[in-house]
Amino acid sequence: MNKIDKTTFDIAIIGGGPAGSSAAFYLSKLGFDVCIFEKKEFPRETICGEFLSLEVIAFLKETELFxxxxxxxxxxxxxxxxYDQNSVLGTNLYFTAYGIKRGKFDMFLLRRAADYCTKVFQPAEVKSIEINSADNYSVLFEYxxxxxxxxxxxxxxAYGKRNVLDxxxxxxxxxxxxxxxxxxxxISKERLSSYNQNTISIFxxxxxxxxxxxxxxxxxxICFLKNDLLRTISAREHVLYLCKQNKFFGELLQKVSEEELNKIKxxxxxxxxxxxxxxxxxxxxMIGDAARVIAPLIGDxxxxAVQNAKLLSEIINEKVKKNLKRNSTEEIYKHEWHKLFNKRFQTANLIQHILFNKKCRKAAIKLINKVPSFLTQIVKMTRAQVLTETFSESQRAKN
Ligand SMILES: Cc1cc2nc3c(=O)[nH]c(=O)nc-3n(C[C@H](O)[C@H](O)[C@H](O)COP(=O)(O)OP(=O)(O)OC[C@H]3O[C@@H](n4cnc5c(N)ncnc54)[C@H](O)[C@@H]3O)c2cc1C
Incomplete structure (x- = not known):
């Protein structure tokens, strides 16, 4: 069990979340000899609202996994x-999204990647990375x-938002x-008072x-982002705080007693x-959250993560095909990353900033109440352009 039959690879990917799995999928399909390290056994929990937006659905269609x-x-x-403290705003999404437990989704993606890549080490925690020379790295891991x-x-x-390796x-x-x-x-849907199964609600x-x-x-x-700038209170206290501060949230959880809440993990x-x-x-x-974390409000x-994986896979493919130097490959990647993501990250941060600022939030809610179509515009502003062709089709067109 402790022996590994192969110790050299073209590409080593650290982390088997959506970024790592999709990079392993793309790079293996491009013909690279890929290994991936995931420190946890799957299914595992991860902090996430578990909302898959149109960009993820486009990825699943493109890779023929849908x-x-x-x-x-x-x-x-x-x-x-x-749901603000005093008003409710709503609109139809102009696309179809899905909710799914991340434990289930990430295991599905990692398994699909494992169908193509050379080796999945799991559970295997990468402890350090050493640079031997340009284009030659050693990865030390516990397995x-x-x-x-x-x-x-x-x-x-692709090891996520914060890591000892950082x-x-x-x-x-x-x-x-x-x-x-x-x-x-x-939480069981039955414990929520009058909840619409096909709606994502934000309180x-x-x-x-x-x-x-x-x-x-x-x-x-149920997933929160809380700002502890003033004082640190526990996660459970935050749930109670939101119940008190937002009557709609309080009504939604009215069947859930404090005792029941204390038992929830x-x-x-x-x-x-x-x-x-x-x-x-x-x-x-760096890819996915390791490259930058997007404000979660917009569920992107x-x-x-998956779009970043595709971008890097194509750049690594170009590096090999055109024999590009490491420095120029790095510069291309940085440039393309900023081109693809800067606006989305800035928009997400701005919306999060507005929500955390009482005055700005009230003004925005007032504006949307006057012009309801503005909410649809905001949703559109946060979404990326998505592909309509499959990965195999786009590769055939390029060759
Ligand atoms: C509050 C909150 C709510 C969110 N809600 C949503 C949402 O509803 N929809 C949405 O699209 N996004 C949401 N997100 C963002 C989303 O969760 C992340 O962007 C996404 O998980 C990033 O994927 P990743 O693969 O980069 O990282 P991760 O999903 O964190 O995966 C990293 C993996 O690397 C592994 N790993 C770490 N260190 C090592 C190591 N040393 N060796 C081996 N393996 C290692 C970890 O075990 C993990 O499995 C939310 C984020 C937050 C904070």
Whole structure:
């Protein structure tokens, strides 16, 4: 069990979330010899509203995984409602989205990647990355309680928003404190009072917002982002706080007693950094949340992760085909990353900023109440352009 039969690869990917799995999928399809490391056994929980937007659905269609995804019985979502403390705004989404537990979705993606890539090490935690020379890296990892090593020409970091490896790599954001914390829990749909299965609802109060959507026929996900700038209170206290601050949220959870709430398992992530990060560090390409975390309000994190994976896969393919130097490949990647994502990240941050600022929030709600179509415009502003052709078709056209 502790022996590995192969120790050299073209590409090593650290992290088997949506970014890592989709990068493994694309790169393997392009003919690279890929290995992927995932430290946790799947299914695992991760902090997320579990809302898959049109960018993710486009990715699933492009990679011809959509039909098998539907067999997982995700919950269809086609409406959005926003509950401020005193008013309710709502609109139809102009696309179809889905809710699904991340444990289920991420396992599905990693399995599809495993169908194509050379090796999935799981559970295997990468402990360090060493640069031997340009285009030659060693990856040290723990697998079956042994420390092992492989070498690869490229290393892709898809290890999520914050990681001990960031410290080893001397990434600048490591010491920053945002005091923005995420909390997620699952609750039986029956415990919610009059909840529409096909709606994503957003509840807002001072220093907190929360998204709710069903993830299958029985369960709903409730996910918060809370701003602890003033004082630190526990995740459970935040649920109670939102119940008091937003009467609609209080009504929704009226059947749930404090005792019942105390028994529910909450998942949290502390100090989420939404600012800029290095896109490439020490020659290692960052993707997904490792490259930058998007404000969760617009439900685009998974969409960004899979699009980022595709972007980098195509650039690595060009590097090999055209024999590009490492420096110029890195510059191309940084340039293209900013071109693809800067506007989306800025819009998401701006909307989050407005929500966390009482005056701005009230003004925005007033405006939407006067011009309801503005809500649809805001939803449109946050969405990316998506592809209509499959990955195989686009590769054939390029060749
Ligand atoms: C409060 C909140 C709500 C959100 N809601 C939504 C939403 O509704 N919809 C949406 O699209 N996005 C949402 N997001 C964002 C979304 O969760 C992330 O953008 C997405 O998970 C990023 O995928 P990733 O693959 O980059 O990272 P992750 O999903 O975090 O995956 C990283 C993986 O790397 C593994 N790993 C870490 N370190 C190592 C190591 N050393 N060795 C091996 N493996 C390692 C981890 O175990 C993990 O499986 C939300 C985010 C927050 C904070």
């Amino acid at each position: 039909n098998s995804f539907l067999q997982l019985k995700p919950n269809l979502i086609n409406k959005v409602k926003v 079956n309680k042994k420390l092992l090593k492989i070498t690869a020409k490229e290393v892709i970091a 410290k080893h790599l001397n990434r600048k954001f490591v010491s920053s404190k945002s005091r923005l914390n995420g909390v997620k829990f699952h 807002i109060a001072d220093d907190i917002y929360c998204g709710i959507n069903c993830v299958d026929d029985e369960m709903a996900t 909450l998942y949290g992530a502390g100090d989420i950094h939404f600012g800029k990060k290095e896109i490439v560090q020490n020659g290692i390409f 994190g998974i969409g960004c």
